[in-house]
Amino acid sequence: MFISFEGLDGSGKTTQVQRLAVWLRTHGWDVLTLREPGGTRLGDAIRAILHDQTYAEMDVWAELMLYCASRAQLVAEQVRPHLQNGSVILSDRFADSTLAYQGYGRGLDLGFLRTLLHAITHGLQPDLTLYLDIDPERALARRRSSGEEVNRMDAESIEFHRRVRAGYHQLIAEQPDRWVVIDASASPDQVAAHIQAVVKARLNLSG
Numbered sequence: 001m002f003i004s005f006e007g008l009d010g011s012g013k014t015t016q017v018q019r020l021a022v023w024l025r026t027h028g029w030d031v032l033t034l035r036e037p038g039g040t041r042l043g044d045a046i047r048a049i050l051h052d053q054t055y056a057e058m059d060v061w062a063e064l065m066l067y068c069a070s071r072a073q074l075v076a077e078q079v080r081p082h083l084q085n086g087s088v089i090l091s092d093r094f095a096d097s098t099l100a101y102q103g104y105g106r107g108l109d110l111g112f113l114r115t116l117l118h119a120i121t122h123g124l125q126p127d128l129t130l131y132l133d134i135d136p137e138r139a140l141a142r143r144r145s146s147g148e149e150v151n152r153m154d155a156e157s158i159e160f161h162r163r164v165r166a167g168y169h170q171l172i173a174e175q176p177d178r179w180v181v182i183d184a185s186a187s188p189d190q191v192a193a194h195i196q197a198v199v200k201a202r203l204n205l206s207g
């Protein structure tokens with residue numbers, strides 16, 4: 001089972017990925033957690049470039065290709081082999097982030113992006129995508145107070161983050177069976193409980 005987490009920065013994805021991993025392991029599952037960009041040696045090197053705020057000049061196509069290079073390596077090196085071994089994979093972001101940020105946020109052609117993503121993922125899609133929904137203002141306030149890692153997207157306007165969020169909602173409307181929307185403005189415990197209930201149903205877990 002391949003589960004991805006999506007949402008704006010500050011939606012609490014990273015915390016919830018870790019909490020779900022712990023919970024699944026207590027149920028005896030073999031769990032691999034990944035994050036994008038990164039998750040491989042090459043991907044982590046690309047992540048450092050992508051998050052470096054001194055690269056303010058980065059062209060949108062260069063940015064796209066770096067995210068995609070990181071993902072291609074992640075799919076080849078981690079996702080496919082572990083899925084074959086029967087592990088549960090939890091990924092902090094996956095291809096939907098590219099559609100949301102580079103497509104809806106930056107305005108790159110969605111049809112082209114879908115073709116590119118299909119090639120680099122070998123058509124692989126998550127079985128379940130948990131969307132941690134939060135409004136951009138609240139997400140920003142959380143990031144400022146949490147001392148989370150800062151990245152280049154933090155320099156973008158609130159309008160940009162609104163477009164990204166609207167993009168996510170569009171993606172959810174297109175594939176409602178794959179996505180579950182989680183209210184990320186609730187407390188971390190409430191969010192974790194909601195996620196566990198969803199995953200429990202999908203994995204047919206009891207107890």
Ligand code: TMP
Binds near residue numbers: 035067099101102
């Ligand atoms: P994060 O690791 O803190 O989630 O930060 C990753 C940032 O990169 C976040 O602002 C979203 C952005 N991003 C894209 O723009 N496109 C992508 O394909 C991915 C994976 C992330």
